[in-house]
Amino acid sequence: MIRQNVCKKGMLIVVSAPSGCGKGTLLAQVLKDDNFYCSVSATTRSPREGEKDGVNYWFISPEEFRRRIDEGDMLEYAEYCGNYYGTMRSQVYKRLNEGRDVILEIEVQGAMNIRRSCPEAVLVFLLPPSLATLRHRLEKRGTEDEETISRRVGEAAREISQAEKYDYIIVNDAIEDAVSDFLTVVRAEKLKTVNNNEKINEVLENA
Ligand code: 5GP
Numbered sequence: 001m002i003r004q005n006v007c008k009k010g011m012l013i014v015v016s017a018p019s020g021c022g023k024g025t026l027l028a029q030v031l032k033d034d035n036f037y038c039s040v041s042a043t044t045r046s047p048r049e050g051e052k053d054g055v056n057y058w059f060i061s062p063e064e065f066r067r068r069i070d071e072g073d074m075l076e077y078a079e080y081c082g083n084y085y086g087t088m089r090s091q092v093y094k095r096l097n098e099g100r101d102v103i104l105e106i107e108v109q110g111a112m113n114i115r116r117s118c119p120e121a122v123l124v125f126l127l128p129p130s131l132a133t134l135r136h137r138l139e140k141r142g143t144e145d146e147e148t149i150s151r152r153v154g155e156a157a158r159e160i161s162q163a164e165k166y167d168y169i170i171v172n173d174a175i176e177d178a179v180s181d182f183l184t185v186v187r188a189e190k191l192k193t194v195n196n197n198e199k200i201n202e203v204l205e206n207a
Pocket of ligand 1: 016017018019041042045076077078080085086087088105106107108109110111
């Protein structure tokens with residue numbers, strides 16, 4: 001469980017998108033602002049070419065993953081396309097306490113678990129313009145074989161059918177528009193009354 005007071009410090013933002021939606025590109029732009037921190041997840045899948053341990057993911061064995069679940073280290077986890085993925089508590093708490101906005105780049109099951117454990121979290125779903133565009137982007141990336149791509153496109157359709165459970169939908173057609181939409185969401189969330197009650201009191205008390 002994330003405690004209420006932890007969430008109040010920084011904002012917890014969940015971003016879900018089927019792979020190939022351009023989520024990595026969007027987050028790379030957003031993370032140029034140091035106040036954002038993207039949690040590095042643990043996974044049991046093998047690294048893709050160019051991926052680095054501790055940067056893209058912590059690549060760990062299924063045994064270690066299970067041990068971390070048993071020890072309560074996982075804030076949330078899910079099985080996706082035959083592999084485990086999970087967010088480590090330590091990655092999130094520390095940064096929220098520092099006042100940074102923490103982004104969790106996670107799939108739908110994990111997002112719904114966060115929704116339950118931290119109702120203040122803001123859930124954003126990134127949509128591709130179409131499934132055909134998504135397949136094309138995966139083929140162009142060239143990191144998966146045809147069978148894996150078909151499996152991921154099927155998984156994408158299943159995930160997109162759950163997008164209505166999120167707070168915001170951003171279509172990633174032109175990346176700069178998607179980045180601008182994301183920052184607008186964050187700004188609007190920060191201006192919500194529920195996040196600014198202290199300011200009202202401050203003004204009244206300094207009358
Ligand atoms: P990929 O293998 O393409 O890197 O990731 C596959 C899916 O797992 C993506 O939808 C990604 O967002 C999700 N994912 C990555 N890390 C986590 C995590 O810590 N928890 C959950 N629930 N999903 C994750």
